Amino acid sequence: MSAVSALGPLNGRRKATDKIMRGVLAVGTVIALIPLVLVIYYLLSKGLGAWSLDFFTKDPTGNFLGDQGGVKSALLGTIEMVALASLIAIPVGWGVALYLVEYGRTGRFAATVRYFVDVMTGVPSIVFGLFIYVTLVLSGWGGSSFAGWKGSVALALLMLPVVTRSAEVVLLLVPDPLREAALALGTPRWRVTLKIVLPTALPGLVTGSLLAVARAAGETAPLLFTATIVNGTTFNLSDRMNSLPVQIYTDVGSPNDQLVQRAWGAALALVTLILLTTLIARLVSRRSRL
Amino acid sequence: MATATPDVSTGGRSILERSPSARRADPIFRGTLMTLAALILALIAFFFVYLINKAQPALSHQGVFSFLFTNDWNPSKAIYGAWPLVVGTLVTAAIALVIGVPIAVATALFITELAPRRVRSPLVILVELLAAVPSVVYGLWGIFVLIPKLKPAEQWFADTFSFLPFIGGNVAGPNYFVAGLILAIMILPIVSAISREVISTVPSDLKEASLALGATRWEMIRMAVLPYSRSGITGAAMLGLGRAIGETIAVTLVIGNSPTIGKQIFDQGYTLAAVIANEFGEAANDKVHAGALFAAGLVLFVLTLLINALARGLVRRAEKSARPPTKVKAVPGGVA
Numbered sequence: 001m002s003a004v005s006a007l008g009p010l011n012g013r014r015k016a017t018d019k020i021m022r023g024v025l026a027v028g029t030v031i032a033l034i035p036l037v038l039v040i041y042y043l044l045s046k047g048l049g050a051w052s053l054d055f056f057t058k059d060p061t062g063n064f065l066g067d068q069g070g071v072k073s074a075l076l077g078t079i080e081m082v083a084l085a086s087l088i089a090i091p092v093g094w095g096v097a098l099y100l101v102e103y104g105r106t107g108r109f110a111a112t113v114r115y116f117v118d119v120m121t122g123v124p125s126i127v128f129g130l131f132i133y134v135t136l137v138l139s140g141w142g143g144s145s146f147a148g149w150k151g152s153v154a155l156a157l158l159m160l161p162v163v164t165r166s167a168e169v170v171l172l173l174v175p176d177p178l179r180e181a182a183l184a185l186g187t188p189r190w191r192v193t194l195k196i197v198l199p200t201a202l203p204g205l206v207t208g209s210l211l212a213v214a215r216a217a218g219e220t221a222p223l224l225f226t227a228t229i230v231n232g233t234t235f236n237l238s239d240r241m242n243s244l245p246v247q248i249y250t251d252v253g254s255p256n257d258q259l260v261q262r263a264w265g266a267a268l269a270l271v272t273l274i275l276l277t278t279l280i281a282r283l284v285s286r287r288s289r290l
Numbered sequence: 291m292a293t294a295t296p297d298v299s300t301g302g303r304s305i306l307e308r309s310p311s312a313r314r315a316d317p318i319f320r321g322t323l324m325t326l327a328a329l330i331l332a333l334i335a336f337f338f339v340y341l342i343n344k345a346q347p348a349l350s351h352q353g354v355f356s357f358l359f360t361n362d363w364n365p366s367k368a369i370y371g372a373w374p375l376v377v378g379t380l381v382t383a384a385i386a387l388v389i390g391v392p393i394a395v396a397t398a399l400f401i402t403e404l405a406p407r408r409v410r411s412p413l414v415i416l417v418e419l420l421a422a423v424p425s426v427v428y429g430l431w432g433i434f435v436l437i438p439k440l441k442p443a444e445q446w447f448a449d450t451f452s453f454l455p456f457i458g459g460n461v462a463g464p465n466y467f468v469a470g471l472i473l474a475i476m477i478l479p480i481v482s483a484i485s486r487e488v489i490s491t492v493p494s495d496l497k498e499a500s501l502a503l504g505a506t507r508w509e510m511i512r513m514a515v516l517p518y519s520r521s522g523i524t525g526a527a528m529l530g531l532g533r534a535i536g537e538t539i540a541v542t543l544v545i546g547n548s549p550t551i552g553k554q555i556f557d558q559g560y561t562l563a564a565v566i567a568n569e570f571g572e573a574a575n576d577k578v579h580a581g582a583l584f585a586a587g588l589v590l591f592v593l594t595l596l597i598n599a600l601a602r603g604l605v606r607r608a609e610k611s612a613r614p615p616t617k618v619k620a621v622p623g624g625v626a
Contacts, residue, residue, distance in 0.1 A: 010504065010506075014506060014509070015506065017506075017508060018506035018507055018508040018509065021508040021511075021512075022404055022507060022508060024396065025396045025397075025399050025400040025404060026400055026404070027396075028392065028393050028395075028396025028397055028400065029396060029397045029400040029401070029405075029413065031393055032393050032394070032396075032397045032417060032420075032478055032482070033416055033417070035420065035475045036416060036419055036420050036423075038431075038435070039423055039427070039428070039431050042431055042435050043427070043431075046434075092326055092329070095322070095323050095326040095327075096323070096326050096327045096330060098323055099320075099323035099324055099326065099327045100327070102323075103320055103323065103324070104327070109324075109327075109328075110327070112331065113327045113328075113330060113331060115599075115602070116330060116331055116334055117330060118598070118602045119595055119598045119599050119602065120330070120334065121598070122529065122532040122533065122536075122594050122595070122597070122598030122601075123536070123591060123594055123595065123598075124533075124535070124536020124537070124538065124563060124590055124591075124594055125536070125538065126536065126538040126563050126566055126567060126587070126590070127536065127587050127590055127591050127594075130341070130566065130570075130583075130584065130587040131337045131340070131341070133570065134340055134341065134344050134584065135337075135340060138574070157333075160330070164330075188315065188316050189316050189319070189320070190315050190316055190318075190319035190320075193319070214422060217424075218422075218423075218424025218425065218426070218427070219424070219425070220424070220425060220426040220538075220539040221425075221538040221539055221563070221567055224567060224570075225570055245424060245425075245426045245539075248426045248427070248430060249426050249429075249539060249543075252426075252429065252430050252433060252434075252543060253543075260434065263430055264430070267426070267427045267430050270424060270426075270427065271422070271423060271424070271427060274422050274423075274424065275419075275422060278422055282415075
């Protein structure tokens with residue numbers, strides 16, 4: 001009834017409102033993109049200046065004066081810790097998603113798991129860092145307090161719900177007739193899951209997981225408590241380990257222009273790394289048939 | 291798929307011959323997957339209990355109620371009143387919502403209802419790129435670009451509108467407003483993405499019907515799209531709220547880290563997450579101080595858990611309520 005009164009003859013006022021509101025929505029979209037443009041502009045204009053061959057091949061120095069060194073240890077640390085985190089989070093995440101889709105479409109237990117995985121995506125990354133700090137770091141587990149692998153565990157916790165949720169969505173897209181056909185041929189359930197469902201969904205699974213990897217690569221807070229920072233390059237995950245985000249965070253806080261310069265260079269490197277991962281994810285998903 | 295197809299036939303044939311042994315693997319497989327799922331529940335429960343346990347020294351030292359509502363955070367005197375941190379967390383999150391949610395919803399509406407088809411997916415990718423920028427980079431940008439550039443404008447605003455509540459005084463470089471602004475940028479992609487999802491579940495019958503009645507595009511959005519997706523958009527905003535409350539590093543860099551309650555939005559403040567990031571190093575050897583930080587983490591955990599649970603419920607309901615109409619339509623619509 002209200003619609004009838006609201007939709008009077010198409011007079012000038014209704015037309016004008018329409019035009020204005022369309023304009024407002026368009027302007028809102030433009031406003032949303034302004035920070036993106038600004039951040040990228042400043043990253044390029046301030047970060048490119050810091051880039052050089054030395055920047056990527058030298059470790060940072062602790063000097064407050066003089067040569068600031070590069071970000072080699074931070075770059076390698078980030079890659080190494082994120083790689084280990086992925087090795088933990090992706091199999092577990094896919095496994096949980098497989099359970100939810102293949103065995104737990106109904107049932108209270110699966111619903112509870114699904115619910116908590118959902119809720120877990122909203123837990124702040126610093127809380128995951130705190131978890132690992134109280135359980136693994138303070139207790140000196142594995143003979144060391146801070147260690148790269150503990151950073152990986154914190155990152156894995158943070159990736160786990162993201163991987164699981166995205167995998168669940170993709171697995172649900174696998175058509176049921178495919179499963180039914182295989183089952184009808186007498187194939188056991190586990191083979192159907194591993195040989196039919198998983199390969200069919202693979203591109204989508206990889207995409208979702210890569211997006212989680214990209215997110216983990218940029219996380220600072222959990223690594224602050226778990227891997228901390230060192231200057232020298234180390235490949236040993238049982239030692240303290242440097243990472244790009246933590247390196248940037250420490251450099252920002254220092255009252256030295258050279259270190260701030262290094263922070264911009266490192267930030268550009270980090271964003272480039274993340275965008276490359278995201279780009280690969282998109283390319284993989286384009287090949288998906290689902 | 292191509293690789294899977296031959297596998298079915300060969301596997302299927304051999305399976306029929308030795309099915310008992312192959313079938314015995316089924317419960318094992320199922321059990322393994324179920325254990326992984328149970329692991330997640332166990333982890334959450336374990337962490338929760340562990341955090342409470344570790345926060346205990348501070349909570350018994352200060353009292354739970356007094357921890358939350360005392361307006362004094364002073365580790366050197368062993369006083370842990372987290373109220374300024376709670377206020378800082380809520381104020382910055384509120385600023386983020388006020389700025390971020392309208393823009394995010396406008397973006398979602400523009401992309402789903404107004405933008406020409408060609409520019410839709412580029413726009414979606416651009417908005418999602420905002421989420422690809424890590425927190426620490428927003429912090430870096432905030433501290434060296436946003437704060438100095440914004441300060442004159444903030445000062446002018448504070449002077450001109452000083453008759454309004456919470457506005458006026460001397461603008462500190464880092465402040466609640468800058469932190470809220472950066473949070474708004476950070477929550478924008480998620481709020482926009484979920485709003486888009488919810489909006490896309492609005493049945494096209496509803497939209498077409500309103501257009502057929504002679505509604506303009508905006509009237510269609512206002513009278514068909516928005517009412518239908520209201521609860522879902524509310525859920526999206528709450529997910530943004532949860533994210534804004536837990537965001538740490540960017541806020542730590544731009545809020546000033548002053549454990550007093552600012553009177554104006556251009557004053558310096560502190561948040562629960564930022565205090566954990568800043569003080570955990572010095573707190574390691576002090577059971578009560580460390581406990582206070584764990585208690586802060588516990589508050590964050592519980593707060594985000596509650597908000598997310600509520601938000602997920604709203605979003606789920608919005609998406610579920612969209613399903614029955616499409617199903618009903620699918621049956622008689624089989625002709626088309």
